[in-house]
Amino acid sequence: MAFELPKLAYAYDALEPTIDAKTMEIHHTKHHQAYVDNLNNAIAGTDLEGKSLEEIQKTGTDKAAVRNNGGGHYNHSLFWELLTPGGSKEPVGNVKAEIEKIGGFETFKEDFSNAAKTRFGSGWAWLVKNTDGSVTVTSTPNQDNPLMPVADVQGTPILGLDVWEHAYYLNYQNRRPDYVSAFFDVINWDKVEELYNK
Numbered sequence: 671m672a673f674e675l676p677k678l679a680y681a682y683d684a685l686e687p688t689i690d691a692k693t694m695e696i697h698h699t700k701h702h703q704a705y706v707d708n709l710n711n712a713i714a715g716t717d718l719e720g721k722s723l724e725e726i727q728k729t730g731t732d733k734a735a736v737r738n739n740g741g742g743h744y745n746h747s748l749f750w751e752l753l754t755p756g757g758s759k760e761p762v763g764n765v766k767a768e769i770e771k772i773g774g775f776e777t778f779k780e781d782f783s784n785a786a787k788t789r790f791g792s793g794w795a796w797l798v799k800n801t802d803g804s805v806t807v808t809s810t811p812n813q814d815n816p817l818m819p820v821a822d823v824q825g826t827p828i829l830g831l832d833v834w835e836h837a838y839y840l841n842y843q844n845r846r847p848d849y850v851s852a853f854f855d856v857i858n859w860d861k862v863e864e865l866y867n868k
């Protein structure tokens with residue numbers, strides 16, 4: 671069964687003013703759809719066909735088309751779920767406790783924002799869960815993610831921010847820092863906690 675574009679749990683205009691409806695619609699129906707289609711084409715007839723999306727990140731990304739489009743599908747599928755209208759303002763539960771251990775929420779916000787702002791060109795900022803349960807802030811270029819063997823910091827992504835220009839340019843133009851700080855208004859921290867506890 672080929673991969674499909676996931677439906678969003680909210681309307682395209684639900685995240686305004688942080689993310690405008692036009693950006694959401696193009697991002698979901700054009701950019702994400704293209705990653706899905708190109709991933710399906712890249713794995714058709716190969717031993718990756720039928721593997722889970724997570725498994726593909728871990729084992730299939732030595733091929734450029736799978737790395738770029740498999741990463742694109744995984745990253746965006748996660749990203750949509752991490753957003754919610756109104757956001758939930760602060761981390762909860764185990765994630766809150768782990769963020770306390772790396773300096774607390776304000777320090778985390780600064781570190782995560784710096785990772786997002788200083789990622790040159792296109793890429794993603796991440797909070798990952800390590801195998802010992804601790805959490806680390808990192809970033810990756812392009813559509814790479816911390817599940818891929820090629821990533822500088824390996825781990826399970828529990829929060830991610832798309833810092834490609836297509837994610838913010840209509841509303842923020844070149845002001846990536848404004849987009850990054852607004853992101854904190856729409857984070858679904860309950861989802862982050864759910865991913866941590868998986």
Ligand code: MN3
Nearest residue numbers: 701832834837
């Ligand atoms: Mn994107």
